[in-house]
Amino acid sequence: MSQPERILDVRNVHPRERHPLIFRELDALAAGDALVLVNDHDPRPLYYELMAERPGQFDWTPVEQGPGTWSVRIRRLGALGEPRTVAWLREEHRALAPRIDELAVLASRLSPAAWSKESPAVRRALDFLRSHLLPHAHLEEEVIYPAVERGLGAAGAAATMVRDHREVEALTMALAEAAGRADARADEGTVEEAKRLLYSLHALLRVHFAKEEEVYLPVLQRSLTPEEDERAMAVLAAHEGEEA
Ligand SMILES: [Fe+2]
Numbered sequence: 001m002s003q004p005e006r007i008l009d010v011r012n013v014h015p016r017e018r019h020p021l022i023f024r025e026l027d028a029l030a031a032g033d034a035l036v037l038v039n040d041h042d043p044r045p046l047y048y049e050l051m052a053e054r055p056g057q058f059d060w061t062p063v064e065q066g067p068g069t070w071s072v073r074i075r076r077l078g079a080l081g082e083p084r085t086v087a088w089l090r091e092e093h094r095a096l097a098p099r100i101d102e103l104a105v106l107a108s109r110l111s112p113a114a115w116s117k118e119s120p121a122v123r124r125a126l127d128f129l130r131s132h133l134l135p136h137a138h139l140e141e142e143v144i145y146p147a148v149e150r151g152l153g154a155a156g157a158a159a160t161m162v163r164d165h166r167e168v169e170a171l172t173m174a175l176a177e178a179a180g181r182a183d184a185r186a187d188e189g190t191v192e193e194a195k196r197l198l199y200s201l202h203a204l205l206r207v208h209f210a211k212e213e214e215v216y217l218p219v220l221q222r223s224l225t226p227e228e229d230e231r232a233m234a235v236l237a238a239h240e241g242e243e244a
């Protein structure tokens with residue numbers, strides 16, 4: 001799972017010192033790592049300076065756009081630029097990871113007495129699993145895992161990861177079923193089961209994400225050809241178009 005991102009807040013830095021400081025910090029980033037820059041004005045001039053001085057080395061994603069505070073996530077790309085498919089997967093995980101951590105927090109709050117108060121949060125967790133996480137897993141099976149297998153030269157190598165996905169599906173279905181029963185009668189056994197399922201999903205997903213980030217991303221980074229990257233992005237874009 002990704003490390004928490006570094007925040008570089010330059011609001012109290014003398015304006016003359018800001019750009020040299022930012023460039024030093026950015027140059028020190030490892031490929032794939034990012035920082036969030038916080039400033040008291042629109043950092044557009046910095047954007048143009050960065051694109052001119054370090055072309056193709058960073059990507060730039062505005063987070064907060066005033067008034068008063070502007071922040072932007074700046075990520076260092078690989079030495080020769082990162083395949084867009086790798087960037088897509090990294091960004092998906094960055095967005096999904098906090099929701100996965102919430103599953104354990106939610107589990108810790110569950111008890112028979114708290115069920116009626118917490119059941120909307122359980123419904124939201126189920127909605128996240130079914131509408132965001134499982135579609136993400138299916139896209140990986142269609143696009144990412146075949147590319148990893150080609151990169152490793154080992155057909156079937158991703159079968160263990162596909163098996164994780166099936167387990168996530170089964171746990172999600174079991175959670176939906178337990179939640180339905182608890183809504184009818186929040187007895188100790190049913191609520192305990194919902195808790196256990198949420199903790200199981202959390203643990204499984206954290207390890208699964210770590211494997212994809214620590215093992216699969218470097219394989220893609222190394223082996224994906226520009227043509228494969230292009231084809232993978234076309235499939236991902238078509239699916240995103242369907243969802244929109
Ligand atoms: Fe996955």
Ligand SMILES: [Fe+2]
Nearest residue numbers: 136140209212
């Ligand atoms: Fe994933």
